[in-house]
Amino acid sequence: MSYLEAEEGLDTLPRRIFLEGAREPITDPDGFILRIGTVLESRHVLEQAAVLAVAPPWTGKTTVAKGLSRSLKAHPFSELTCFEERERGAPVAPPWWEAWKASGEEACWIVDALDEDARKDRQSLKILQLLRDLPEGDRARLHLITLCRTNEIPAWFENGLAELCGTWGPDRTLGLRRLRLAGLDRETARAHVGQSRFDHVCQLIRSNDLQTLSPYPAVLRYLAEQDEGESLTKDGVWEGVLKDLLRERRDDPLHPSLRSEVEDRFSVAQRLATLTTFCGIGAVLPETGLESLFPANLPGAAELRLAAREAWRMSIFERSDRGYRFSQDHVRQWLTAFALRDMKRPQLQPLLSLESGQLDPSHEGVAGLLAQISPYPEVKQWLVAAHGGLPGGDAPWSLPEAARALDTLQD
Numbered sequence: 001m002s003y004l005e006a007e008e009g010l011d012t013l014p015r016r017i018f019l020e021g022a023r024e025p026i027t028d029p030d031g032f033i034l035r036i037g038t039v040l041e042s043r044h045v046l047e048q049a050a051v052l053a054v055a056p057p058w059t060g061k062t063t064v065a066k067g068l069s070r071s072l073k074a075h076p077f078s079e080l081t082c083f084e085e086r087e088r089g090a091p092v093a094p095p096w097w098e099a100w101k102a103s104g105e106e107a108c109w110i111v112d113a114l115d116e117d118a119r120k121d122r123q124s125l126k127i128l129q130l131l132r133d134l135p136e137g138d139r140a141r142l143h144l145i146t147l148c149r150t151n152e153i154p155a156w157f158e159n160g161l162a163e164l165c166g167t168w169g170p171d172r173t174l175g176l177r178r179l180r181l182a183g184l185d186r187e188t189a190r191a192h193v194g195q196s197r198f199d200h201v202c203q204l205i206r207s208n209d210l211q212t213l214s215p216y217p218a219v220l221r222y223l224a225e226q227d228e229g230e231s232l233t234k235d236g237v238w239e240g241v242l243k244d245l246l247r248e249r250r251d252d253p254l255h256p257s258l259r260s261e262v263e264d265r266f267s268v269a270q271r272l273a274t275l276t277t278f279c280g281i282g283a284v285l286p287e288t289g290l291e292s293l294f295p296a297n298l299p300g301a302a303e304l305r306l307a308a309r310e311a312w313r314m315s316i317f318e319r320s321d322r323g324y325r326f327s328q329d330h331v332r333q334w335l336t337a338f339a340l341r342d343m344k345r346p347q348l349q350p351l352l353s354l355e356s357g358q359l360d361p362s363h364e365g366v367a368g369l370l371a372q373i374s375p376y377p378e379v380k381q382w383l384v385a386a387h388g389g390l391p392g393g394d395a396p397w398s399l400p401e402a403a404r405a406l407d408t409l410q411d
Helices: 042-046 061-071 097-101 114-119 124-132 155-165 186-193 195-207 217-224 234-244 262-279 288-293 301-311 329-340 345-352 361-373 377-387 399-410
Strands: 017-020 039-041 050-055 078-082 107-112 142-149 176-181 317-320 323-326
Touching (some): 017 042, 042 061, 042 142, 050 155, 061 107, 061 142, 114 124, 114 142, 114 329, 124 155, 186 195, 217 234, 262 288, 262 329, 323 329, 329 361, 345 377
Parallel strands (some): 050 142
Antiparallel strands (some): 017 039
16 A cells, blocks of 8 residues: 555645656647646655656746645655755755654655755765665665756766666666656646636737747746736746746735835846856855945945845845855846846857857856847857757747757758
């Protein structure tokens, strides 16, 4: 009998689906994911022995991880480790680890944001060591569910887990099963925005050719708030999604707690993202950092400092012992791309390239986004050619965009 049979609260499991391996999802005419092929529901995922699930940013990966964890809150041996929120140096092993080993019971350990750990202190290596130290019988009682951003799986973790567990198959159910968290299917999207707004959202998608953005929960929330007949572009939608992260969240619009304008907070966030990306500034101290970022002789310095202080109160930033930093790397990349959007190739090339002239791999995410939102064809063509293929951005390419890029490579 599955350990889930005795669990309460499974009716609250996230209504999301996982696809086998790296298989690209098939979508309906409005861009929503079709349930075709091998599809796993959340419950099926929790029953696996070892899972490595990937997903693009904005698909709700962390929300799903937290939802899986909440559904198991009554289980004595369940844990969520989120490297996006975890401070450096914090213990990695679940607090119940030793008690569980002696219990003979099953356990579920959900680990989110492996890609963030790869950019921090590689504490996921300790997870592998904990697994190596387990007797085989104990390891068979553990359900390890790991989630990571697409194309950023730490090689040491994937290879180490595969060496320990082998590869999943119908006759090897304790092996590592590689999955992909799919975007929203039609019914999940309908539940996400509400029945009353769903047809409105679909109409905006069709009239503005936004099908490639349909699977993203944040995009659908943004579209649900737009007026009927609104003229929208893909980069305009992403800009709106980012600005929504910097907006007032109080219920009383007549008594706002923020004094700065959202445009100023967006401008400040772009500046901070660019400095973080290219100058190695990992965190900014509240006051001394602001004085150097926005010196007194800078026009509007006082307003920008106020906007920075208020932007730091939003969820895209987190406070550490070294100051404020971006809580999510893909948000930093998007903001950097928007900050560079109006630059031409002579300005961009030194920023994004190594001394050899090749595209800097550490800026691949920003380059992929720029290739989609830059208004200059020569910039898009250079980024595609310099990358040697289609740059790996966070938002999917439409068929015409991909075709133009391929034509460039073949010239």
